[in-house]
Amino acid sequence: MILVLLVNLILATGKQKQHHLHHQVMFNREQNVVVLDRDNFDAALMNFQVLLVDFYAPWCPHCKNLMPQFEKAATMLKEKKSNITLAKVDCTQESFLCSKFEVKGYPTLRIFYHDKIFHYNGDRTPNGIVEYMETHLKQEEEKEKQRIQQEQEKLRQKQNYP
Numbered sequence: 001m002i003l004v005l006l007v008n009l010i011l012a013t014g015k016q017k018q019h020h021l022h023h024q025v026m027f028n029r030e031q032n033v034v035v036l037d038r039d040n041f042d043a044a045l046m047n048f049q050v051l052l053v054d055f056y057a058p059w060c061p062h063c064k065n066l067m068p069q070f071e072k073a074a075t076m077l078k079e080k081k082s083n084i085t086l087a088k089v090d091c092t093q094e095s096f097l098c099s100k101f102e103v104k105g106y107p108t109l110r111i112f113y114h115d116k117i118f119h120y121n122g123d124r125t126p127n128g129i130v131e132y133m134e135t136h137l138k139q140e141e142e143k144e145k146q147r148i149q150q151e152q153e154k155l156r157q158k159q160n161y162p
Contacts, residue, residue, distance in 0.1 A: 031071035032078045034087035037094050049083040050137055051112040052120060052129070055098050057091050060106040066124055073129035084133045113140055 025043040028035045036044055036053065044051060054070055056063035067088075074086035091098035091106065101110055101117070109120035111133070122132025 030088075032074035032086070033071055034085055036087045036089045036097070038096055041089075041097055044085075044087060045112055048085040048087075049113075050085065050133070052084065052086050052133055053110050053112060054086070054088040055091050055101065055103040055106070055108040055110065056088060057106045059092075063107045066107050069124055069126050070129065072126035073133075076126055076130050077133070080130075082134070084137060086129075111136060113137070114144070116140075 025040050025047065027040060027044065027047070033054075034044060034048070034051075054063075054066065056067070058064075070086060070088070077084050077086065089097050091103060098108075101108075111118040111120055113136075118136070120132070122128055122136075
């Protein structure tokens with residue numbers, strides 16, 4: 001009995017922490033791009049359905065070329081009221097995050113969706129970013145739907161066989 005109470009208390013505490021992270025963190029934006037750091041990264045993963053994160057260095061010429069394109073794509077997605085959010089991490093300030101996600105060069109773009117991390121391999125123009133992300137999201141949602149259907153079918157089969 002005490003063990004059950006203890007487990008419930010631990011679970012409730014975890015839910016409160018997640019709830020707190022989900023609702024209490026304010027995210028700074030620059031040109032519709034969410035600014036992430038070590039303190040708000042986990043909350044962003046919980047708060048935003050899909051994140052495309054630009055790991056960059058301010059001194060990098062390729063990063064300087066990408067940022068205006070990235071900002072335009074972020075604005076396009078915001079205007080569409082998309083579930084896709086664009087974010088950035090300054091690797092000169094947030095070396096822990098960049099090391100954690102194995103950033104080896106700049107800019108590095110990673111997609112975060114439902115506890116999965118994907119490499120971004122699309123075009124780096126505003127339209128290219130938006131199209132790639134929308135297509136990627138549709139593909140992942142379809143895979144998820146198929147996985148759920150397969151699990152439901154397995155359950156049905158188990159219920160029909162003694």
